[in-house]
Amino acid sequence: MWAKYKRSSFELFLSYINWALTTSGLPKITDQHRHIYITSLDLIKTIKKSKKWRLYVADGASSLNETECKAIATCCVRSADGRMRKDWLRDKVASCLLIKHGFHPVDCWRVKIQNCSHNPTYVDRAMERKPYYIINGHKTKDAGKKVSNVVSCGCAHDHDEENWNCEYNLFHTLVTDLGVERSQQGIFHCTNKGGYGWSNRGQQKTETIGKSIQRINKRIQFAPKKKCTGAMGRKTFITLSRKFFGFEDEKIKDESHHADHNAYMRYVDGGYMNVDSQTLISRTFQEFEQRRYLPPRPESFPRRVRNVEHNLGQLTESVDMLIKLLITFLKQLKKLQSFTVL
Numbered sequence: 001m002w003a004k005y006k007r008s009s010f011e012l013f014l015s016y017i018n019w020a021l022t023t024s025g026l027p028k029i030t031d032q033h034r035h036i037y038i039t040s041l042d043l044i045k046t047i048k049k050s051k052k053w054r055l056y057v058a059d060g061a062s063s064l065n066e067t068e069c070k071a072i073a074t075c076c077v078r079s080a081d082g083r084m085r086k087d088w089l090r091d092k093v094a095s096c097l098l099i100k101h102g103f104h105p106v107d108c109w110r111v112k113i114q115n116c117s118h119n120p121t122y123v124d125r126a127m128e129r130k131p132y133y134i135i136n137g138h139k140t141k142d143a144g145k146k147v148s149n150v151v152s153c154g155c156a157h158d159h160d161e162e163n164w165n166c167e168y169n170l171f172h173t174l175v176t177d178l179g180v181e182r183s184q185q186g187i188f189h190c191t192n193k194g195g196y197g198w199s200n201r202g203q204q205k206t207e208t209i210g211k212s213i214q215r216i217n218k219r220i221q222f223a224p225k226k227k228c229t230g231a232m233g234r235k236t237f238i239t240l241s242r243k244f245f246g247f248e249d250e251k252i253k254d255e256s257h258h259a260d261h262n263a264y265m266r267y268v269d270g271g272y273m274n275v276d277s278q279t280l281i282s283r284t285f286q287e288f289e290q291r292r293y294l295p296p297r298p299e300s301f302p303r304r305v306r307n308v309e310h311n312l313g314q315l316t317e318s319v320d321m322l323i324k325l326l327i328t329f330l331k332q333l334k335k336l337q338s339f340t341v342l
């Protein structure tokens, strides 16, 4: 069965079964009613373990679920006595960049204050104040190409400086707190020993971006099944925007800076196959067999000379035709002239 369907359609199939069971008066496939469907469920489990199944599972990290995302986006950055916790703030900003903007962990790593431009007085078309930051940088896989991402205000109406779920507020606080003296270094180049805990000892001593999500998950008491990595944030961005909010692939690609459509599709869906490129050669062969296509042939020198001669012959024929036409035209003109003179 797995050879025919992709993973996503398989999950759809399972939810369809659940729906069909309830409409026919049978209990859903849940833990309480597991004993009824045990044989089929065991079969599915063994299928999932098999190598063939794994070929159809998408590449890379798994994504966080909806509740985890909401909890991360709304988690607190102040301790009980109202003081700003610097490490909490930085963790939240890093996670938001990954989950809500589709940053690659390397993109996060490259964010510097000097590359950020800032418009605090921007008013949108609904005449509400929505300030934003533009983060300029380089593309992850294609370092020479310049890209930019925008972090903008997420308040309900006019920007509220006390709203700690507004992404602009978080980013602005982090940037202003770091100040001019750290504008050359990356925002997230740090260890987690008290406050921001800056380290100048190279990347080995500094933290990975994935640690931010890991710590937040621990703090909001979501015990993740697997170790949280930075790539999980990016995966979450694509999964949520594609399957949950229903955005188009082109729009998502623009923001996550996937240049290659095939690479993007393979990232999203392990069973994806570009049929056109896979069958291009065989289709060309078939066209050749059926005499609908002649391949370009590498030519020898004498053959090429003969071709040139042939083409030149055609050219001289057409020149002859042109001269004949001109002569007849001139003759006509002469007749006309003689007529006017008379």
Ligand SMILES: [Zn+2]
Pocket (backbone or CB within 6 Å): 153, 154, 155, 158, 159, 160, 163, 166, 167, 168, 169
């Ligand atoms: Zn705001």
